[in-house]
Amino acid sequence: MIKIKYCGNCNPDVNPKDVKKALETFFTEIPREDTSIMVNGCSRACLTKRKSVEEVKGKVIFVSSKDVVRRER
């Protein structure tokens, strides 16, 4: 299953529950073990800026919660 990491969602633009549900549905259909999805809850994109993300192995895709929910619709 694809690895999904969330920024922490302190003040998200979209309800994190909706984002989680959409991601789980989407990546059940397209499993990729070599890729990590980094989900930012708002435009501040904290996860994109965090040093710890640099250590993640494999391919890394950054998305925003809004993108995830828009994709589901």
Place this chain on the structure above:
Amino acid sequence: MPLMTSSEYIESLRKQKKRIFLAGEMIENYVDHPIIRPSINACAMTYELSHKPEHEELLTAISSLTGKKINRFTHLHQNTEDLIKKVKMQRLLGQKTGCCFQRCVGFDGFNAVDSVTFEMDQELGTEYNKRFRAYLEYVQENDLVVDGAMTDTKGDRRLAPSEQQDPDQFVHVVERKPNGIVVRGAKAHQTGAINSHEILVMPTQTMREADKDYAVSFAVPADAKGILYIYGRQSCDTRRLEEGDIDVGNAMFGGQEALIVFNDVFVPWERVFMCGEYQYSGALVERFAGYHRQSYGGCKSGVGDVLIGAAQAISKIQGIEKASHVKDKLVEMTHLNETIYACGVACSAEGRPTASGTYLIDLMLANVCKLHVTHLPYLISRLAQDVAGGLVVTLPGEQDFKNPEIRQYLEKYYRSATSYSTEDRCRMQRLIENLTLGMGAVGYLTESLHGAGSPQAQKIMIGRLANFDYKAGLAEELAGIKSSAKSE
């Protein structure tokens, strides 16, 4: 057990045998007491969110002591990113609970005690930091809640601790033994003390040599022999004893304060982190206060989010959401709330490492943050009440809605937008009442005013750090002043 679940936390409290007095009576089962339980639920949220994938980035950290994954509330900040994450975590928890979740005081105490004891050991050759880190490792491994206890009762404010007629007005050492010390005194306004596993005591102010018995820092189990708690009353607290869940406004969550009495409590040396080194008491107070003033930028903005949301919701329920003045008020509330948050983030981003490696916030910006917090939540509350209307204080009680004779009138005359029930309207009004007048206002308003130090304490610090002469020099340079009295 590096990460407890919320239910494990609640069960762990049952194992403690604390002596708690509420409304004149000793409470045997405090965990299930209707007045106390909401405050336990709020603290339990710090555990619950640590297990949620969408929040773990904020709620957990990798321990600098053990390399293990721990709850962030037991972490020593290792960089400015940690400091910022702390504020974000606090905002999130404020949003989820709508109240004080009580675990920050211990968190702030850890970081302050760590850096100060490290410097004491370097300069005095003591072993306080070694002891403290061993203690903190125990806290991290067991994922404990620790009450950071600073505020003494202080007696006559004109007098130093050693000058008080009653020497117990400040917590102090009454006996030194080969295996430890005996302490006496009390700590007031202790947020979450009853929901804590441990108490970390710190001196309340800068001490002089004559007050060295009062320069004491230590940790004890919260149910140690000689400790008792007297629960603080909150506005409208007995509503929690009534049937129903509407009139309390926030049925699930609440804050908590208590007076802790230390009646000759024994503390073994391995849990003593300062004992007589009065020269370091000021630094400990200043750093703890700084961290805690940063905290308010997170937690209060989170509760502010709830109140802004309540104002938006009640405007929809009452059919005024499209009125331009309502939108303007919601924007103003948001501007005020984000100002608090911005200060919390700013003092974190400008943090620096101390000698121990633990990061400290920028003290100037942390004090500015807290000074804003002493009044902006009052302005936000005023706007929320403005949007809500007078019903926030005139609404009949939940029991009235159950009376068959008058229920029809209440349902009829308190109905507003048809897409919402009368009960929906009552629930939202009660939440606004809770946050601005009731039990929630204890945390959102008065705690904002006095918690982590009253406004004057922040003004003193800001004045001390402001470097007015430097600013005067800037002005004099631009004004072309060249006299010998010019500021340096």
